[in-house]
Amino acid sequence: MTDRKKMTLPMLFEKYHHDEQIIMLTCYDYPTAYLQDEAGIEMVLVGDSLGMTMLGYESTLPVTMTDMIRHAQAVRRGAPHVWLIGDMPYMTYQASVESAILNAGRFMAEASCDAIKLEGGREMADRMEGIVRAGIPAMGHLGLTPQSASALGGFRVQGKGAAQAARIIEDAKILEEAGAYSILLEMVPDRVCQIITERANIPIISLGSGPQANGQLLIYHDMFGLYPRFKPKMAKVYGDAGEVILNGLKQYVAEVTEKTFPQPEHYFGIKDEEYDQLVEMFGKPRQTSS
């Protein structure tokens, strides 16, 4: 187990003020959380992308608070040192400030999260303000916001035109003024990200928005070839775990079929004197094991 210190908000801001990059990944389960904590990942997002990566939905929209809390609890158990962010799922904050505060509070109370994230710009400023006023650190999310993919015309780069980019730049300031401690920029052109980063007094994290931000986020499943449907351009693949697992599964199928698995080191025996008593009670089995 790592002996690193638990990441806190002052520690994140210290990195930010020293111009050190903040390292962020998504995570949805206990064993992966353990590895990410060991590897030194600092900020972990239990994203509602789990609807696609873990639950096989076509989008993030069907994800519920119950799904999110269950996965966030598992991640917290595996990664006690990281700054853990619970992602507010669809329609758990859009309807009212009150629903936003109550659902944000669930991440803190039930899953020991350190913060929450919500999607949207100026139209979500009052939700952001309410959550922050309730004492909950909140991260904003601008650019491609998957919960609004239908309204945004699909999963595509946002802010390519000056007018749309200006709106995103303004939204970043509005969220900062509403109390966001950080903003995630997803699929925004690099030079737009640079303008936002230079104007901000809080860490800006990039997902496919270039190197000018104060930190980087990747979707864990994209990094290791674990999402079979597609691989977005912004995802660097660090290893093909999907292929390793698939090869292992095929080998298992072959070995069980050929009866070469299991070998003696994979199962348990019984002492002769105990076995002899069983033979007396039940008779000798027809087929003796090798």
Ligand code: KIV
């Ligand atoms: O749900 C998620 O993982 C996210 C990322 C795409 C930023 O919100």
